[in-house]
Amino acid sequence: MRHYSIHNIIFNSHHCTTLNPKKIPPLFPFPFSHKLKLFTTTTTTSDSESEPNSFVVSYLINTIGFPRETALKASKRLRFNSPEKPNSVFTFFKNHGFSDSNIRNIFIKEPWLLSSDTHNLILPKFQFFLSKGASPSDISRLLSVSPRILQSSLENRIIPLFEFYKRFLKSDKATICYMIRYSIPLSYNLTMVNMKLMIDYGVCDSSIARLLLTRPTILGSNDFINTLEEVKGLGFDPLTTTFGIALVAKKSLSKTLWDDKVAVFKKWGWSDEDVVRAFRVQPFLMLASIDKINLVMSFWVNQLGWNSLALTKRPQMFCISLERRIIPRALVLQYLQMKGLWRKNASLVTPFSLSEKLFLSKFVVGFKDESDYLLKLYEEKMNLAYTKEKNTDMKITK
Template sequence: MILTLIEFSWKWKSLTLKSSRFKSLNRITTIPFPTSKFNSSLSTLSLNHFSSTTSNLVPNCTSSSSETPHNASNVVRFDSLIAIFKNYGFSDSQINYIVKQAPNVLKLDPHNRVLPKFEFLHSKGASNSDIVELVSRSPRILYSSLENSIIPTFELVRSFLPSNEKAIERILKCRFFFGHYHVIRNVKMLIDDGVTDSNIRYLLLKRPSILLSYDMRDALDEVKEMGFDDPSNVNFCIALLAKRAMSKSRWDAKVVVFKKWGWSDEMVLEAFRKRPLCMLVSTDKINKVMKFWVKELGWNSSVLVKRPEIFSYSLENRIVPRACVVLYLISKGLIENNVELSTPFGVNEKVFLEKYVECFKEERCYLLKLYREKMDVQEIREDGAASRSY
């Protein structure tokens, strides 16, 4: 028996989302379907080939579905499915894994349900290896509707990014995008709440999985209650990201660390409002910065409430070298001890050298040497730690 594959012709289909805010996204409202270019080498598949290939690739999988591999029509379909997988570069082990994870894929029409999905992704810039990676990581994408799920989701993501390639890249980062009805709903919710396109793009680039949240409404309301009342501000999205990036227990653990060093709950919230990213710093990093600031420098931890971005800086390459310069200047009476101690840490290196090194002409050489030496010592320590790790 010889199976002949029929070339597919894609049709134009108009996809319109209900929200009027989406109507401005031209890529979503009308989507062109490209012409199939499926490899004609799949046009002849024999039943004999099935018995030596299909039965080895899908062991024990048919028992979980109602399909019988020895039925002639099923043999043809299974063999065609495997041929499509092979044509796109799937290995035997990957095909076996896919069928085990999503056994009902054996019930799908290979040319009406599977191949068009691959062709659509390929037409949008996905390579064969991209398709293999996506399907291998999330086999159930094969169950998703091309017209009602995959295309609308892709076009939605694409509308916020500069190219098809960037959209594919983001989707690969979050394997559950396709077939997840929360994505379109959540983006609509963000837009309706006043989140700008640029901030939605920020979420897509930084943490695309946030758009899969089942409780986005609760998350948005929580962020607003914490004092982020302007959804168009980038800090609103950073706060949303920070809250969704960790569990409540991890969040509470960081609050405990801050309070250990003298902060109150209100101080933690104030710092979070100023710099939401401070809550994405590890508890270990928070402890190290606090210990250096309080124990070694002898400064009050409350200063850091006003400059919580300091927790995000490198302790070795920024905080320690600059602190040594500041301490020397204080010891020599060149700057007052009651100045805003956090200021030297917040400026870029050029400004720091101009204001705290170069302007002190008599001390300039020593200060520069002190600054560079501290940085070199830290680099040597890092290199040594790296060499010991091999």
């Protein structure tokens, strides 16, 4: 089973490079842009004079770059008759490393900020994130995606939420990065409800963390409690990591698709009980596509002539590469069987779980008289698999 490192998943992902110190701009990197000049007069344009709150409308359009309809809508909630207040808010963001485009996007999403008290309402939140290791560019990215954070209470919402997610992500930096990457909503949302349900069910923190990092949308789904009950009813222990994987499988598949996959296994000789037992051993089993299940079964049964029930003992076989692992190794084993060099009562599936080095040592090099042929057979199939993958990748990139 592949183990996930929180640090690796967050900091190596191309989706989230926000904490790379080489890419962090200085705190006050930009002079005022000539493209976005601040108002220095209360004169309004003739186009806006006929509109209500004409100064506000004119300021939003000509200074910030609001679309006209957006400016008209926002003007109904803003009250200023001179540029001093909105200019000061703009300057505050500019002095904290925000680009013109970031400021524009933030104000378009949350126009109320133009009338906000930056010293008492916004600055403490900036200071909190800075104290947690966020850089100015991190804060800029976070607020560009989720500027509504600034409307939330620091003490009653932001800090408790931050500490809640940190429980699973383990570090301040990882939590900051996660908030930027997934735009965590600060309202009491389904994700938090479902995470608390998992805690109540006794699901281990590492399983919850894995879901947060790899399948966050599942945590925001409805009827989560029913899935928890179903997975628990299938015999999974909430304290094990496989419980979280089983949750992913059950929430990722519709009942129809689940039943279709069960039907495919039964077509190849498995019973309903075989499917459940195999799923308990390897929950990723049910995430394999129907095509992959059929390909593995067809090769195993039709080409090798082996019993499909052997695969119930190691359902991981449906999660590994057919071309790069199953076929090359199976042909080596089939040859050894044909030559009477491999015990008939030996496990058919165990050799597929070995590392390549150990497999070659035991089943290729270990048979000195046959090793040259076996190695040639193995390498031919491996080279064919890599060539096939390379050609597939080239087709995809074209």
